[in-house]
Amino acid sequence: MGHRTPLYDEHVAAGGKMVDFGGWDMPIHYGSQIEEHHAVRQDAGMFDVSHMTVVDVSGTGARDYLRRLLANDVDSIETGRALYSGMLNEGGGVIDDLIVYKGDKDYRLVVNCATRDTDLEWMEQQAGGFAVDIRERPELAMIAVQGPEARAKLAALLEDDRRDAVENLPAFAFADCGDWTIAGTGYTGEDGVEIILPGHHAVALWKQLADAGVRPAGLGARDTLRLEAGMNLYGNDMDGTVSPLEAAMGWTVKFNEGRDFIGREALERQKEKGHHRLVGLVLEGKGVLRAHQKVITGDGEGAEFEGEITSGTFSPTLGKSIALARVPAGTKGQVRVEIRKKHLPAQVVRPPFVRNGKTVYKPL
Missing domain, CATH: 3.30.1360.120 (Probable tRNA modification gtpase trme; domain 1)
Structure with missing residues (x-):
C-alpha cells in the first residue's frame, strides 16, 4: 500500500x-x-495533485539561496507571481522541474512526488552558507x-x-x-x-x-x-542526465551576469558545443507514438541521424498520434519513426499541440 x-x-x-x-x-x-x-x-x-510536495523556503537568505539553487531567477518576477524552473545538478542535468511562488518575505516551491527525497536532500545540501529555513508541508x-x-x-x-x-x-x-x-x-x-x-x-x-x-x-x-499542451514530464522528457537546453526548457534558464547558479558552467559549455533538442512529432498515418521509439532523421542511418521519442500518445483532441522527441539539432520537415520494425512518416512541429481547446502546433 x-x-x-x-x-x-x-x-x-x-x-x-x-x-x-x-x-x-x-x-x-x-x-x-x-x-x-x-x-x-x-x-x-x-x-x-496532493501527492506533489510543497516546500516553504524562508529566512533572510532565501532570495540568494534560490538564485543559486535554480536555473531561472526569482528576481525576474514580482511578489505574487509564480515561476517555472529547473533545479540542476553540477553537470547541468535536471534534478527536478518545479514551480516557485514568490511571497512578501518567503517562497513556496511545489516539486514532484517521485523526486521528493532527492529534492529535499539536495536542497538541504545546498543551504550551507545561507540563512534559510526549508520546511516541507505534508x-x-x-x-x-x-x-x-x-x-x-x-x-x-x-x-x-x-x-x-x-x-x-x-x-x-x-x-x-x-x-x-x-x-x-x-x-x-x-x-x-x-x-x-x-x-x-x-x-x-x-x-x-x-x-x-x-x-x-x-x-x-x-x-x-x-x-x-507540450509540457514535459519528469522522468520521460528530462532527468538528471538531460539539461534544460536539451529538454526545450532553455527559456527558463537566465544567464544573468554575475549569478552563479548550479549547473551554469555545464550549460555554457553545452551551448558552445551544440546539443540535441526536444521537438514535437505528429504521425502522418495510423499508429501510436510511444516513449523510446527510435526516430530517424534526414536521409541517413546511424547515431548522427537518430533521435528518440520521450513521450507519446494518441491525442483525443486532435484525433492523431503525437509525441515529444529528442533529435539532432536542425532536424525539421519529415522524419521516420520505427514502430514494430516499420518506418512510419511523422511531421516535425513546434509544440504545444493544443492550447485552450484549439490546434496551435506549427511545422518546423
Missing part, C-alpha cells in the same frame, strides 16, 4: 482505478480517460480545477477574496486567501487554477466541485492533456 492523499476515499467511492504513482495510490481514471480528457478541454475537470493538499468553465464553476462556490482571486488572477499569479493559496497555474493547457489548502478542507471542496458538475479526472487524462 502506498501513501494516500486526503481524497483517497473519494476516489474509491467514485470508481477510480487506483495505481501506484511515485509511491502514492492515485486514480488513473474513473471509468473513461477519454471522457475525462474531453471534460477538461470542453468544460471543467478537477485533479487531486499537511497541505492540492486540487487543480481546469477547463474553459473551471473558474466560473469554482467561483460560484466561494465568497469574498477567494472568489475574487479565482475570477481575476492572471496566469502564473497567485493569492494567499486565509489558509488557502490560489494560483493561476496548471498542467493541461487550459485556463483554471490550482488550490493549495489544508488537507482537512480538501474533501469538502472536492464534493462541492463534483456537485457543481466539475468532473474528476485521473492521471491518464492528466498525461494526455499535458502532452497536447
